[in-house]
Amino acid sequence: MDNRTPMASTQLLIIEDDTRLARMVAEYLGQSGFEVAHADDGGKGLAAVQERMPDLVILDLMLPDMDGLEVCRRIRALPGEAARVPLLMLTAKGDPMDRIIGLEMGADDYLPKPFEPRELLARIRAVLRRKGESRADAADARQPLLRFGSLEIDRDARTVTVAGVACELTSYQFDLLLAMAERAGRVLTRDQIMEAVRGRELEAFDRSIDVHVGRIRNAIEADSKTPKRILTVRGVGYVFAKQQD
Template sequence: MSAQCQILVIDDDERLRSLISSYLTQEGFNVSVTGDSEEAFLIIYEKDPHLIILDINLPGANGLTICRKLRHTGIVTPIIMLTARGDDSDRIYGLEIGADDYLTKPFNPRELVARIRAVLRRQSIAGFSLFETESIVYKFGRFVLDLKKQSLAKNGEDIHISGAEFALLRLLISEVGKPISRDQLVARMTSKEHHPDQRGIDMLVFRLRKRLDDRETLGGMIRTLRGVGYIFVADVSTEKGA
């Protein structure tokens, strides 16, 4: 599970960041670190990590504020929150606003790894239930979207894509050539685990365009309809998968 799995550690304690990064790297994870909340958002939008380890007591925008902002913008990346306090109110509030787990400092690094793997397993199971399990493959340009495998490939090579990005691309392709409003996308993307808003949809489209090397031009695959929403215009063929 850890192979090619990207973890972002957000903590202003440089020594702890280094220790966590070293331990997770030894366990086979790819790790990015920052102690700055503004830089954290840049890394999240650029690298789209599989999981975020988030200190609650950051200077400036604290961990609770960051967690709440991520969830309000439709980003459902799993979050494990860290705190030096054992205050139940912080723990409960963190879980209420969308954190997936909670760990109080000091902690055993082995426990952190166990919690990371548990959260990723839960996300994998929940994410799979969001999509159809039929064996259908969509082909468009140099890309292949496999519903059964929940994978996106370009020229035969897999491309990392988050569950939310996969769901949005699948919706756009299923309505190829038809305009879809942001409200419709919000409604169809909403589930027990996922509560996007229009800004969240726009950010997912931005990230999808990067995955697809797509530009917002007349020749692009995902085109913006001002005041309406989006339309997917690539030539799409459909076939049964393995």
């Protein structure tokens, strides 16, 4: 059993009419450091979301008073932060349309019954991690200037300088650098980098990313042959270093 403790006071809400299952899940997640509350129908669950403001809701699709899709819809229609609570849906149904509809209505993830508790725990952690990353990205988005040691990236002016000296980059290379810098410390595959700059005309092959990264390194690294800002993760992609000179 995985007993690593997540962020302190992470609160979960289970909306599930199967009391026995809810109790077992709550016990397992409690052993992993989460605080878990339970509501046995949709109405109580909606009230608990507003009262408790949980960090994540585990929502069963089949409930006695209303189905989970309706609960999901009503949560997403709540005012303020309550509407943005991450939702992980559970269902005994095997119909893939349930999953598609649930995700389209705002669920963040989906897990069919029966499930392994370890998989549920892993999915909860993944959703919470994405929530934290999206908040960090949103906070970064409010800052027009990104600084990494002597490297400065100005979103608004679309300029890059190192120790005050301007770096010559194409518009596409600026977008690639910005996409990686906004995700500093995270290993990104070539596909993820290309997805991050979607909306622009992308190159035909992902290996073109390597060519552009090489040119970005020539512009921003003291020694492009031993880079310290954009690091290669062999067999995966690249990571933009958080800590720089």
